[in-house]
Amino acid sequence: MTNSSSLPNHLRNIRHVFVDETMQDSPITQRVRERLASTSHADIPWTTLPSGSDRVEFDQGKDQALYLKEYKGKFLRFCPGTRAYHCCGYRIIHFGENCPMRCSYCILQAYFQDRILKIWANQQDLFSELGDAFGADRNKRYRVGTGEFTDSLALEHLTGYAGDMIEFLGDYDNVALELKSKIVDLSWMDSVKRPDRILPAWSLNAPFVNEHEEFDVSTLKERLNAAKVCADAGFRVCLHFDPIIHYPGWKEGYAEIIDTIFDYLSPADIAYMSLGSFRCMPQLTPIIADNFPDTTYIYNEFVSGLDGKARLLRPLRVEQFQFMVNRLRSHGMDKQLYFCMESTEVWKEVFGYAPSDFGGLGKHLMAQAFGE
Ligand code: SF4
Incomplete structure (x- = not known):
């Protein structure tokens, strides 16, 4: 834990903590209390909520609240992908x-x-569900993420949730855990027993997109440097280009970040890397326009995909994918590359093969995650 007196930049807007009354003494609640106590946020108010409250009243402009909640639903889920892709x-x-x-x-x-x-503070319930699932058949492998x-x-x-999760999963060598982030926090590294079962992952984008569309x-x-620290410590990392955005100057931007990756990492350090073009549910566009009035890529030409989401016209997607895949291949990347939510036709056009050629994408990524 840290003794620093100020919270990292991305947490500075937290101004209130809510906690379910059943979770007041949970280890996570105690840890948050202790950690906040040594920061400039030591005096923010805490409110205890009766069990089962499903509405928390909090609307204070840019301020954020942390809610330590007793969660009653399923903890282990399937990623909400679609059968169409x-x-x-x-x-x-x-x-x-x-x-x-x-x-x-x-x-x-x-x-x-x-x-x-919101953070589910009833960790014991989460671990008990995971233990039942992962322990039922130790020969069944899982690729999981949070x-x-x-x-x-x-x-x-x-x-410290990821650290706890890693400690728990240390007993399950049939599970590979990916930690996907846009910030740098490597405190979980101390909890790792099996570096080959933990996949630290960072999302990357063109510098222009990072500067204009990602805040806090x-x-x-910093992300690439953290990936290098992990690689040097024996981890394989994952990188994700999602969403790839079509903007004036995209070729230079994506070329620059792709080239920069290999100043920090070698292809052998990378377990897998996804490429996904910007996709958008119809109801998201007006929200983006409202929250980020300077954003222009939402006015590109899109088609409605089989999943009902708007996506860039296929020739433009394919052009971006081909450019990026060629550049990545020139640096030695190959079987680690995959598309998030694309059709067989696009796979073939860009990679020259389809997931069925190697037994399906899920099976392929499982093998990559377990280092085979
Ligand atoms: S895309 Fe940005 S805002 Fe959304 S979860 Fe990731 S880091 Fe947070």
Whole structure:
């Protein structure tokens, strides 16, 4: 834990903590209390909520609240992919909702309209469900992640949740855990028993997109530097280009970040890397326009995909993918590359093969995750 007197930049807007009355003495609540106590946020108010409250009143402009909640739903879920495109078969450990950072393209804006960052404080229930699932058949392998409804590490500084999860999963060598983030917090490294089962992951984008569309996040170089620290410590990392955005100057921008990756990492350090073109549910566009009035890429030409989401016209997507894949291949990347939510036709046009040629995307990524 840290003794620093100020919270990291992305947590500075947290101004209130809510806690379910049943969770007041939970280890996570105690840890958050202790960690906040040594910061400039030591005096923020705490409110205890009766069990089962499903509405928290909090609306204070840009301020955010942290809610330590007793969660009653399923913790282990399937990634909400769609049958219409090749999905990667990822499983999600659902440990909280919402994110303190702000990216203009973030889907979470459509899911959560408030500024309440929720963490499931009943960790024992989560671990008991995971233990039942992962322990039932030790020969069955799982590729899991925590970064679907939140950023895997955004609240780590206060909660230490990823560290706890890693410690718990240390007993399950049939599970590979990916921690996907846009910030740098490597405090979880101390809890790792098997570096080959933990996949630290960072999302990357063209520098222009990072500067204009992502706020309160770590810089691209900070993320790459963290990836290098992990690689030097024996981890393989994952990188994700999602969403790839079509903007004037995209070729130079994506070329620059791709070339920069290999100043920090070699292809052997990278377990896998996804490429996904910007996709948008119809209800997200007006939210982006409202929250990020300077954003222009939402006015590009889109078609409605088989999943009902708007996506860039196929020739433009293919042009961007081909450019990036060629550049990545020139640096020695190959079988680690995959598309998030694309059709067989696009796979063939860009890669020259389809997931069925190697037994399906889920199987392929499982092998990559387990280092085979
Ligand atoms: S860091 Fe990820 S989860 Fe957070 S706002 Fe950006 S895209 Fe959304």
